[in-house]
Structures are given as C-alpha cells and as structure tokens.
Amino acid sequence: MTPSLLSIRNLDVSYPTSRGHARILIGVDLDIARGTSVGLVGESGSGKSTLALALLGLLPENAEIDAQDAMFDSCPDALSPATAQRLRGSDIAMIFQDPMTALNPLFTIGTHLVDIQRRKFPHASQADLWARGERMLVRVGVSDAGNRMRRYPHEFSGGMRQRVVIAMALLVEPKLLIADEPTTALDATIEAQVVDILRDLRSELSAALLVVSHSFGLIAELCDTVIVMYAGTIVETGPVNVVLHDPRHPYAQALLACEIEPLSSIEAAEPLVTIPGTVPDPANRPVGCVFAARCPARHDRCIEPPPLVSQGQGRSFSCWLGVSL
Amino acid sequence: MTIVSAMREVSRRPGGTFSLVAVALILIVAIAAPLISPYAPNAIAPANRLMAPSLDHLFGTDHLGRDLLSRLIFGSRVALGVSLSVIAISLTAGIALGITAALSPRPLDLLILGIFDIVTSFPSVVLALALVAVFGPGLSNIILLVSIVFIPHFGRVARAQAIAIRNSPFIEAEKVLGAERWRIILHHVTPNIIGPIFVLACMDIPVVITIEAGLSFLGLGVRPPLASWGNLLNDGYTYLDQSIWPSVFSGLALIVATLGFSLLGEALRDTFDPKLRRGP
Amino acid sequence: MTAPVLSLKDACVRYGDLTAVEGVSIDLHGGETLGLVGESGCGKSSVARAISGLNPLSSGTMMVQQEDVAVKLRTDRRFLADRVQLLFQDPVASLSPRLTVGALLAEPLKIRKIFNADTWAAAIALLQDMGLGEQFLSRYPHQLSGGQARRVALARVLTAKPRIIVADEPTAGLDVSIQGDMLNLLRALRDRLGLSYLFISHNLNVVGRVTERVAIMYLGQIVETGKTGLLFRDPAHPYTKALLSSNLTIDPQRRRERVILKGELPSPRNPPSGCRFHQRCPLARDICAVRQPRLETQADGRMVACHFPLSGGSEAMAG
Numbered sequence: 001m002t003p004s005l006l007s008i009r010n011l012d013v014s015y016p017t018s019r020g021h022a023r024i025l026i027g028v029d030l031d032i033a034r035g036t037s038v039g040l041v042g043e044s045g046s047g048k049s050t051l052a053l054a055l056l057g058l059l060p061e062n063a064e065i066d067a068q069d070a071m072f073d074s075c076p077d078a079l080s081p082a083t084a085q086r087l088r089g090s091d092i093a094m095i096f097q098d099p100m101t102a103l104n105p106l107f108t109i110g111t112h113l114v115d116i117q118r119r120k121f122p123h124a125s126q127a128d129l130w131a132r133g134e135r136m137l138v139r140v141g142v143s144d145a146g147n148r149m150r151r152y153p154h155e156f157s158g159g160m161r162q163r164v165v166i167a168m169a170l171l172v173e174p175k176l177l178i179a180d181e182p183t184t185a186l187d188a189t190i191e192a193q194v195v196d197i198l199r200d201l202r203s204e205l206s207a208a209l210l211v212v213s214h215s216f217g218l219i220a221e222l223c224d225t226v227i228v229m230y231a232g233t234i235v236e237t238g239p240v241n242v243v244l245h246d247p248r249h250p251y252a253q254a255l256l257a258c259e260i261e262p263l264s265s266i267e268a269a270e271p272l273v274t275i276p277g278t279v280p281d282p283a284n285r286p287v288g289c290v291f292a293a294r295c296p297a298r299h300d301r302c303i304e305p306p307p308l309v310s311q312g313q314g315r316s317f318s319c320w321l322g323v324s325l
Numbered sequence: 326m327t328i329v330s331a332m333r334e335v336s337r338r339p340g341g342t343f344s345l346v347a348v349a350l351i352l353i354v355a356i357a358a359p360l361i362s363p364y365a366p367n368a369i370a371p372a373n374r375l376m377a378p379s380l381d382h383l384f385g386t387d388h389l390g391r392d393l394l395s396r397l398i399f400g401s402r403v404a405l406g407v408s409l410s411v412i413a414i415s416l417t418a419g420i421a422l423g424i425t426a427a428l429s430p431r432p433l434d435l436l437i438l439g440i441f442d443i444v445t446s447f448p449s450v451v452l453a454l455a456l457v458a459v460f461g462p463g464l465s466n467i468i469l470l471v472s473i474v475f476i477p478h479f480g481r482v483a484r485a486q487a488i489a490i491r492n493s494p495f496i497e498a499e500k501v502l503g504a505e506r507w508r509i510i511l512h513h514v515t516p517n518i519i520g521p522i523f524v525l526a527c528m529d530i531p532v533v534i535t536i537e538a539g540l541s542f543l544g545l546g547v548r549p550p551l552a553s554w555g556n557l558l559n560d561g562y563t564y565l566d567q568s569i570w571p572s573v574f575s576g577l578a579l580i581v582a583t584l585g586f587s588l589l590g591e592a593l594r595d596t597f598d599p600k601l602r603r604g605p
Numbered sequence: 606m607t608a609p610v611l612s613l614k615d616a617c618v619r620y621g622d623l624t625a626v627e628g629v630s631i632d633l634h635g636g637e638t639l640g641l642v643g644e645s646g647c648g649k650s651s652v653a654r655a656i657s658g659l660n661p662l663s664s665g666t667m668m669v670q671q672e673d674v675a676v677k678l679r680t681d682r683r684f685l686a687d688r689v690q691l692l693f694q695d696p697v698a699s700l701s702p703r704l705t706v707g708a709l710l711a712e713p714l715k716i717r718k719i720f721n722a723d724t725w726a727a728a729i730a731l732l733q734d735m736g737l738g739e740q741f742l743s744r745y746p747h748q749l750s751g752g753q754a755r756r757v758a759l760a761r762v763l764t765a766k767p768r769i770i771v772a773d774e775p776t777a778g779l780d781v782s783i784q785g786d787m788l789n790l791l792r793a794l795r796d797r798l799g800l801s802y803l804f805i806s807h808n809l810n811v812v813g814r815v816t817e818r819v820a821i822m823y824l825g826q827i828v829e830t831g832k833t834g835l836l837f838r839d840p841a842h843p844y845t846k847a848l849l850s851s852n853l854t855i856d857p858q859r860r861r862e863r864v865i866l867k868g869e870l871p872s873p874r875n876p877p878s879g880c881r882f883h884q885r886c887p888l889a890r891d892i893c894a895v896r897q898p899r900l901e902t903q904a905d906g907r908m909v910a911c912h913f914p915l916s917g918g919s920e921a922m923a924g
Binding site (some may be wrong): 195214217245255261271 | 644645781782783784785788789792799807809810811812814847848850851852853854855856857863865866869870895
Binding site for chain 2 (some may be wrong): 657658659682683685686687689690691695698699700701702703710712713717718758761762765889
C-alpha cells in the first residue's frame with residue numbers, strides 16, 4: 001500500500017440559509033494514495049463539486065467547513081483557508097470544465113505557461129520557463145508548439161484550450177491534480193483525444209488524479225478507484241472494475257441502470273429506467289439513510305443512519321443491506 | 326416584485342428613505358396645492374413686498390408682495406406637470422422608435438439613429454430660441470421642445486436593450502409558435518426592456534425640472550404671472566440686492582426635487598438589477 | 606411506404622460567406638423519430654432552425670405534408686407554426702421571463718385566437734399529463750427546475766398542435782436518473798398523438814436508444830444515414846465509426862476498439878477540398894482529397910458518402 005497523499009476524515013460542509021443550515025457534505029472520508037487516480041461520481045446535488053472546491057480552498061466565505069482530520073502530504077489542517085491557498089497552484093492543481101475561464105484573453109499561451117511556473121520555480125530564467133512550457137505543450141499533443149506559444153486563447157479551439165489548461169496544471173508538478181468535468185464541454189471526437197492524452201500522462205506522472213464527473217464512462221477511462229456520492233454523502237467506494245460492474249449500494253445500482261447502453265437494447269420498446277423522486281433538500285435532510293425515500297430496497301431499519309460495510313476487493317458501501325447479507 | 330416590496334427595498338438603499346419622502350412630499354403638495362397654500366398665488370400686496378419670513382408669510386414675500394410659499398406650492402404643479410408630460414411623451418416615442426430601430430432592417434435602423442444624432446447634436450438652447458421665435462413662449466411649447474430633446478436619450482437605450490434580447494431563445498420561441506410581430510414587441514420585448522428605461526426616466530425628471538426652470542429663467546418658458554420655480558428664481562435674482570429669501574427658497578425647492586428624484590432613480594436601478602440586489 | 610410528413614431536399618443554409626448546411630436532404634415519416642447527430646459546427650442546429658422557420662433556406666426546398674412550405678407561407682403565415690414546433694436546448698431561456706407558466710401556456714392559444722374555456726382546460730390537462738399540477742400556473746420560469754421547465758416548454762409546444770417536433774438536445778443538462786423520464790414522456794406522446802420527431806443530440810447513447818433512423822452530419826453535410834441499429838452496430842463511414850467509438854463507456858471491451866481521430870474539426874468557413882473528412886480520416890487515399898463523394902444508397906438500405914465505405918458498405922460495393 002502506497003503512503004496516503006490525502007486523508008480526510010469526517011468532512012462536513014454547510015451554509016447558513018434562511019431555512020436553516022443547508023448541509024452540503026456530511027461525514028465524508030476521502031483517501032487518495034500517491035500516484036493513484038480516484039473518480040468522484042454523482043448527480044447534481046451530490047456534493048462532488050463542493051468536495052473538490054473544498055480541497056482547493058475555493059468555497060465561498062460563508063461556507064462552514066469542519067473536518068476531524070485533513071492531512072495532505074504530512075501537512076495537517078489542509079482545508080484551512082491559509083493552508084489551502086498555499087497548496088493551491090503548487091501542490092494541488094486544477095483543470096476546470098470550461099478552459100476559457102482559466103485563460104486570460106489578453107495574454108498569449110506562452111505567457112500563461114510561463115507565469116504559472118513562477119511560484120513553484122521563482123529563480124528560474126524566463127528562457128528556461130518558456131522552453132519548459134513549450135515542451136509541455138508538445139507533450140499534451142499540441143502541434144506546432146513553438147508558434148502556438150505566441151498565440152492568444154481565442155485563436156485556439158476548445159480542445160486545444162483544454163490541452164493548454166492541462167499543460168498549465170502539469171507544469172507546476174502538482175502532487176494532486178483535480179479535474180472537474182475535464183471533457184464535458186468538448187465534442188465527442190475531441191473528448192476522445194483529450195481522454196487519451198490524460199491517460200498517457202497518467203502513466204508517466206507521479207501526481208495523483210482526482211476526476212470529478214457525472215459520467216461513469218469518463219471515470220472508467222481514467223480512474224482506479226471510484227467514489228459514488230449522493231446528497232452529500234459517500235454511498236459506495238471501491239475499485240472501478242468492481243464497483244461499476246457489480247455495485248452494491250441501491251443508489252449506485254439504480255444510477256448505473258439508468259445509463260443507456262445503445263447497442264444492447266436498441267430495439268427495446270420498454271421504458272427507460274429512472275430513479276423516481278428527488279434529492280432531499282440539504283436544509284431538511286432525513287434522519288436515516290438519505291436515499292431511503294427513493295430506494296427500491298427500503299425497509300424498516302432505513303430510518304436509522306446506515307452503517308459502513310466493508311467487503312473484499314477494497315469495496316465499502318453504506319447501507320443496511322450490507323448488514324443482513 | 327410588488328410595489329410594496331420594491332419600496333421596502335428602495336428604503337434600504339443610501340438616500341432611499343429621503344428620496345421616497347421627498348418625492349411623496351412633492352406629489353402631495355402638487356396635488357393638494359389649492360388646499361394647503363395659505364394665500365392665492367397671484368394675489369398682489371405691494372405694501373408687503375420683499376418681506377423676510379414671518380409667521381404670516383413663512384417663506385416671506387416677493388417683489389409684488391405675493392406669498393412665496395403659496396407660489397412655490399403652485400410652482401410645483403408646473404414643475405411636475407412639465408417634467409411628467411415630457412417624460413411620458415419622450416419615453417413613449419423613444420421606446421417606440423428604439424424598438425423599431427432594433428427590429429428593423431439595417432437602413433431603417435441607421436435612419437433612426439441618424440435622426441437621434443441630429444437632435445442630440447443640436448444645442449438645446451439654440452433649438453429653444455428658434456422654437457420660441459416661431460411659436461412664441463408658453464407651457465405647451467416648452468413641453469414639446471424638451472420632449473424632442475429627450476427622445477434620442479430614451480430611444481438609444483431602448484434600442485440597445487431590444488438588440489440585446491431580440492435573438493434570445495424566448496423571443497425565437499414565440500416566433501416559432503407563430504406570434505405576430507406586434508405581439509412579440511408588446512408582450513415580450515417591451516416588458517423586458519422597460520425596467521432600466523423606467524429607472525432612467527426617474528433620474529431624468531429633475532433634469533427636466535431644471536431645464537424648465539432654466540428656460541423660464543431666460544424668459545423662454547412659462548409666462549408670468551403663472552408661478553414656476555424658474556420664474557421665482559428669476560424674480561428673486563432680479564431683487565437679490567433687496568432680499569435673498571425668494572432666491573433661497575425657490576433654489577431649495579429645486580434642490581429637494583432634484584435630489585429626491587435622482588436618489589429614487591438610483592435606488593430603483595439598484596433594486597431592479599438582480600446583480601446589485603443583495604451582497605454576496 | 607407513405608409519403609414523408611417532412612421532406613427537405615438539397616437544403617443549404619448560408620450566413621454571409623459561411624455555408625452552415627450544404628445539400629442536406631432529410632425525409633421524416635409519420636410517427637417516426639429521426640436522430641440528427643454531429644459535433645459542433647456540423648450544421649445540425651442550422652437544420653433545426655431552418656425546419657422550424659427561424660432561418661430561411663438559402664436554397665433547396667422544404668415540404669411539409671406534401672406542401673411546399675415557401676409557397677404555403679405566402680398565403681398562410683402560420684402554415685409552419687401550426688405543423689412544426691421546436692423544443693429549445695435551454696428550456697428556461699426559451700420561456701419569456703416575465704410571464705407565469707399559465708400565461709406562457711396560454712400563448713399558443715392566444716396567438717391563434719382560440720383561447721376559450723375548452724381549449725384552456727385542454728392545455729391545463731396537458732400540463733397535468735406532464736406531472737405538473739395547477740399550482741405551477743402561477744410560477745415564473747426561473748422558479749422551475751430544468752426538468753420542470755422542459756415539461757412546461759413541451760406542454761406549450763403541444764398546445765400549438767404540431768405534427769412534427771424538432772427536439773434540440775432534449776436531455777441536455779438533465780441528470781441521468783431523470784433523463785429517462787423525459788425520454789419516456791416524449792415517446793408516449795409521440796405514440797398517443799401520432800407525432801414525428803427530429804431528435805438532435807450529441808448523446809449517442811440516447812440517440813441509439815430512442816431513434817429509428819439516424820443521420821450523421823459532418824461539416825454541413827450528411828455523411829451517413831439509415832436505420833439506427835444498422836449504423837450503430839456496423840458503421841460504414843469512417844467518421845461514423847470514429848464518432849461511435851469515441852463514446853465513453855464503462856465496457857472495457859469497447860474501449861479497446863477506440864478510433865482516435867487526428868486533428869481538429871476544420872472551420873466550416875473554409876471546408877477541405879474533396880471529402881470534407883479526408884484530412885482526419887485514417888483510411889483516406891489520394892482521390893479523397895480531390896473528389897467529393899456523393900451519398901449513395903447501399904445494399905442494406907443505408908446511404909453513405911464515402912469513396913471507400915467500411916464493412917456493410919464495402920460488401921454492397923463488391924456486389
């Protein structure tokens with residue numbers, strides 16, 4: 001077992017609202033080992049983006065963050081604003097969904113790639129940083145990199161911009177790279193190219209990768225471990241090939257059943273699978289299992305908080321079904 | 326947003342409460358002028374000319390011995406009457422022309438913009454002198470003149486707003502549903518651009534009041550003995566060496582009205598702009 | 606086979622010097638769902654806008670129920686609006702922000718001057734069919750969730766009693782757990798009301814599941830069209846194959862077969878010579894850069910625009 005890079009215990013995030021405390025994350029445990037790739041998957045309201053932003057220290061100021069333990073690379077209290085700000089951009093880097101928001105339209109790509117390195121390498125020369133930036137651009141699959149360094153973001157296509165953003169993130173040599181829906185804004189064939197590059201880079205890099213996405217397909221492409229979130233809690237976690245092919249938590253099962261497999265069921269006239277009901281209001285959460293109201297396997301004990309059940313192959317899920325099994 | 330909640334929101338803004346009180350005061354005074362004014366505004370009493378404020382004449386008297394408070398009270402009718410008519414005329418014409426320009430083919434758009442430019446570039450005092458020379462001075466000519474000057478002002482804003490929404494999905498959705506042009510303009514374009522223009526209009530009321538006062542001061546506007554704040558200021562200025570009170574009080578009335586409407590306009594602007602409505 | 610309810614022939618849409626759609630022909634039959642698939646700049650949105658009357662065709666003809674739309678519109682201003690409706694990609698933005706759901710729902714009736722107790726009751730019944738009760742009538746668009754706004758938009762469009770609905774990304778922005786609801790609803794309405802759908806989506810899983818036929822577009826042209834099952838199992842155009850293989854999946858078997866295209870989507874302002882796909886095509890030969898392939902019907906009924914079609918297509922060429 002590789003030593004843990006990030007270890008968070010019992011993370012709560014909430015916001016004061018006019019209707020009371022909106023609890024966005026509840027008792028979240030997150031472990032990322034060095035050099036591994038973890039996928040965070042869930043629908044809107046699952047809290048996956050809040051978790052990513054908390055790691056970056058980018059939550060709004062009125063967020064109330066509380067964790068029993070938050071250790072990043074022997075640095076305690078990693079979620080405090082001061083520490084998070086210090087880690088961000090040097091040890092933790094981020095790839096956003098929309099690459100245009102991460103690029104300043106007034107500066108050339110070369111300037112972006114040089115400036116991002118200044119904090120990590122304050123004593124390096126401009127020429128060195130430029131050369132390093134150009135090499136990284138080549139590595140993320142940008143052809144004619146020397147020329148492209150002098151161009152502006154608007155002269156790039158969406159796929160090329162996202163490559164630039166990936167290059168920027170990699171240039172700081174982070175220990176953890178967070179990618180929030182890194183390919184959602186891209187066209188299908190371009191998405192395939194970017195996924196391909198991220199996969200190649202993964203094998204060469206020492207950085208751990210946290211992929212936040214609603215897409216099981218993307219997680220399956222890029223990650224070793226998957227964490228399935230629902231309504232601010234982790235419902236199931238384990239190796240990708242175990243969880244995605246044999247989920248145990250009823251929510252993970254239902255969500256995977258909603259995924260449409262176009263080829264296997266093309267002529268099927270039966271209705272598509274859905275999960276009836278809605279995500280509970282974060283300001284008014286049920287006492288027991290958060291998924292109970294929508295769960296097909298609901299029974300009497302579900303009014304109590306479900307236990308965390310660990311099973312072989314590194315899988316764990318929180319459901320009463322695991323106890324009776 | 327209801328009127329009550331909008332007013333509550335306005336009162337939270339800087340100067341909001343003052344603006345509501347000032348505007349309400351001017352409106353009440355103008356409406357109730359015959360009931361609240363202590364004397365007839367045009368009653369001459371040469372024996373009492375240019376008196377300082379006293380219990381009989383709270384604001385003193387002018388050079389013909391007329392009660393200044395009564396004349397200011399009646400003057401508010403002219404101020405509001407002129408400014409509200411001007412705003413109503415120029416707002417309606419401006420919105421109509423602005424939307425027409427925005428939704429018309431390029432040549433018509435350019436023609437309307439060109440007319441706006443010509444009107445704007447004409448010095449309004451020169452235009453006023455020309456108009457007065459042709460039609461003679463008077464209330465209705467003042468209203469017509471100032472309205473024309475203000476049409477491009479509202480027209481340009483209406484055009485810009487209409488251009489911003491003319492290709493938005495909800496307008497296109499109406500087109501696909503088969504809505505006729507006038508229906509789209511009346512039901513979907515106008516309601517969505519009127520908010521900012523209405524705020525602008527509110528901020529322009531004091532500007533119109535001062536323009537009227539200025540033209541009357543120059544003798545191009547309201548004819549004596551009809552009381553207007555501009556006339557009162559003019560008369561006060563003539564006899565400034567004998568009594569400062571007519572100038573002070575008519576100036577004060579102008580200041581209160583200007584501040585009141587301006588601050589109300591700004592508070593409304595902040596209230597209607599969702600981005601400024603509440604802090605983070 | 607009965608005549609198509611909608612027929613587009615050699616349609617072109619140009620914006621200034623940009624040709625967004627070039628020579629597209631589409632037949633949509635009664636009760637059918639036809640998928641229109643492609644990446645950004647392929648022209649699928651321009652086709653949708655042309656069919657729903659938002660953009661005129663620069664050339665080509667459009668027939669609806671065997672009537673030439675351009676001719677009919679001269680005498681009947683609402684000819685198209687009474688037959689073809691569009692579901693916008695962003696449902697909230699497509700609802701006039703200062704109108705309540707009730708007022709929005711009444712719009713199609715008022716536009717047609719048929720607003721009365723009976724038609725209004727029918728409109729409310731439609732809204733209830735969508736699972737939205739009368740309490741929604743007083744709400745404003747920004748107070749609706751994405752799924753609710755879609756249902757309001759759908760109810761409103763149906764109040765205009767169209768025969769054809771152009772659905773532009775009808776599940777965009779919906780979570781996977783509720784997108785099925787929307788798709789089930791669309792299918793039930795189609796079967797009950799005898800509607801035809803032109804279903805535009807970049808989500809290949811959804812297109813594969815809900816459409817009977819599909820047309821694949823690339824840079825303003827249709828490169829392959831035919832029965833969805835046939836095309837998805839056995840694509841004949843190299844672009845179709847690459848597009849389908851780029852679909853991210855949890856199935857490791859299909860992941861290995863991925864075709865990664867080189868290069869980016871060329872600009873439609875300056876399309877490549879010959880076959881528009883030749884610069885990115887892994888199978889391109891010399892002729893592809895010179896001669897533009899035409900859509901040819903294959904033995905299995907599909908149409909492909911490729912000099913060297915794959916699999917099913919190549920057999921057809923040999924035979």
